[in-house]
Amino acid sequence: MARSATLLADVCCCIAQRRKSAIERVSVTEVFTDCACTACGCVCDDLSLHVNNQHIVAVEQACSLAESWLLGLAVEQENSTRIDGASASFADAVTEAARILSQSRAPLIAGFATSSTDGQRAAVQLAKTLRATIDASASRFHAASTLATQNVGASTASLGEVKNRADLIVYWGCDPVESHPRHFSRFVDSAGMFIPGGRADRHVVVIDAEQTATSKLADQFIQVKPGDDFKLITALRSAVKGEVALEKVGDLTNRLMLCQYGAIFYGPGIARQCAPQSTVEALLRLVTELNAHTRCVAQQLGKATGADEVLTWLTGFPLCVNFAQGYPRYNPQEFCANVLLERGEVDSVVFAGSDTICGLSEDAQKRLEQLPVIVLDRTQQNYAFSPSVEFTMAIDGVHRSGTSYRMDHVPIPLRAILPSSLPSDAEILAAIEQALSNES
Numbered sequence: 025m026a027r028s029a030t031l032l033a034d035v036c037c038c039i040a041q042r043r044k045s046a047i048e049r050v051s052v053t054e055v056f057t058d059c060a061c062t063a064c065g066c067v068c069d070d071l072s073l074h075v076n077n078q079h080i081v082a083v084e085q086a087c088s089l090a091e092s093w094l095l096g097l098a099v100e101q102e103n104s105t106r107i108d109g110a111s112a113s114f115a116d117a118v119t120e121a122a123r124i125l126s127q128s129r130a131p132l133i134a135g136f137a138t139s140s141t142d143g144q145r146a147a148v149q150l151a152k153t154l155r156a157t158i159d160a161s162a163s164r165f166h167a168a169s170t171l172a173t174q175n176v177g178a179s180t181a182s183l184g185e186v187k188n189r190a191d192l193i194v195y196w197g198c199d200p201v202e203s204h205p206r207h208f209s210r211f212v213d214s215a216g217m218f219i220p221g222g223r224a225d226r227h228v229v230v231i232d233a234e235q236t237a238t239s240k241l242a243d244q245f246i247q248v249k250p251g252d253d254f255k256l257i258t259a260l261r262s263a264v265k266g267e268v269a270l271e272k273v274g275d276l277t278n279r280l281m282l283c284q285y286g287a288i289f290y291g292p293g294i295a296r297q298c299a300p301q302s303t304v305e306a307l308l309r310l311v312t313e314l315n316a317h318t319r320c321v322a323q324q325l326g327k328a329t330g331a332d333e334v335l336t337w338l339t340g341f342p343l344c345v346n347f348a349q350g351y352p353r354y355n356p357q358e359f360c361a362n363v364l365l366e367r368g369e370v371d372s373v374v375f376a377g378s379d380t381i382c383g384l385s386e387d388a389q390k391r392l393e394q395l396p397v398i399v400l401d402r403t404q405q406n407y408a409f410s411p412s413v414e415f416t417m418a419i420d421g422v423h424r425s426g427t428s429y430r431m432d433h434v435p436i437p438l439r440a441i442l443p444s445s446l447p448s449d450a451e452i453l454a455a456i457e458q459a460l461s462n463e464s
């Protein structure tokens with residue numbers, strides 16, 4: 025009796041131990057260090073992600089924007105591949121997308137601004153095959169800024185150089201505390217090689233139409249009426265050239281000319297109620313003129329820039345490229361996605377990333393209601409139009425490794441942290457291309 029009781033106790037103990045080790049196995053948390061975040065153009069690559077049971081359970085170094093995004097990622101993304109709103113298999117969706125595109129005479133490929141290099145490369149390849157137009161600019165302001173840079177040139181620097189050298193930082197028409205939450209702490213607050221005191225050694229100026237979260241952290245806030253930015257830039261240029269002595273801009277002019285190293289970050293707010301391209305051109309000319317007196321650089325505070333890079337390697341042009349003649353033709357006035365949609369000059373669209381759709385004008389968005397649209401997105405969205413085919417794709421930097429280009433054009437490697445059965449955008453586009461070649 026006593027022996028059988030001992031045996032039972034041993035068995036119970038053994039079961040309890042097995043259970044305990046099973047629980048421990050499930051709750052083992054793996055920590056991935058030096059992970060990159062693609063939620064904004066800073067592409068911070070120093071995050072630590074704690075993964076438990078194929079789920080991100082904690083993040084270190086992340087800002088609130090990244091934290092809510094990463095912790096909110098579902099364990100397994102819902103596969104919402106659809107044809108005309110109804111669930112469909114991946115193979116059927118690929119076949120339908122290929123059918124639409126093979127019947128199209130003027131397809132447009134747009135978005136892909138926040139994709140990884142592989143997705144962008146596949147988008148260019150598909151545009152070549154289809155003799156389509158591809159415009160992957162991150163926003164209309166981003167396109168205007170790119171064109172301004174082409175017209176007048178730009179003095180730029182990596183964010184690392186700004187951190188190490190800049191003693192004057194100007195944020196013009198942008199609010200990084202809200203849009204790029206770690207920009208200030210990583211590149212302004214931190215000590216640099218030649219800026220040992222960090223924030224204490226830098227003078228920070230914010231120029232905007234109204235107080236912002238960033239202006240509250242700045243040493244100086246200069247309020248300009250919406251639309252007066254161009255006038256202020258012109259006044260500064262005159263003052264830098266010594267043509268006029270303007271008291272109102274005298275202090276800023278002196279700071280810009282007498283600093284050791286100035287960095288101006290600008291955003292869409294610089295062109296409120298004025299032509300974005302001319303305004304950015306004027307700013308870039310100001311920066312060029314300042315370089316006669318000191319070192320000064322300008323940088324758009326925007327999204328990742330990989331789409332510009334990949335299009336430029338593969339076609340020679342950064343945006344608005346048309347392959348209708350069998351070779352790349354560049355004309356931003358003619359082949360801009362927004363313009364083509366507004367004019368009704370396309371008969372099908374492939375889009376990646378719903379944020380690009382939000383950046384289109386109202387008329388261009390309305391046009392999408394009348395076209396067959398193939399959408400690739402990270403999660404199922406409620407669009408204002410009815411897509412013909414929808415794919416849910418794996419997320420680069422979470423489910424797939426790759427490369428993303430930071431806002432300063434520095435390539436940052438992305439790691440795969442979680443498994444996903446969903447295809448990446450590159451895989452979806454390659455499957456469509458394969459289906460097209462099977463058809464022909």
Ligand code: SF4
Nearest residue numbers: 061064067068087206
């Ligand atoms: S600043 Fe941008 S890239 Fe950096 S952690 Fe926040 S959202 Fe991610």
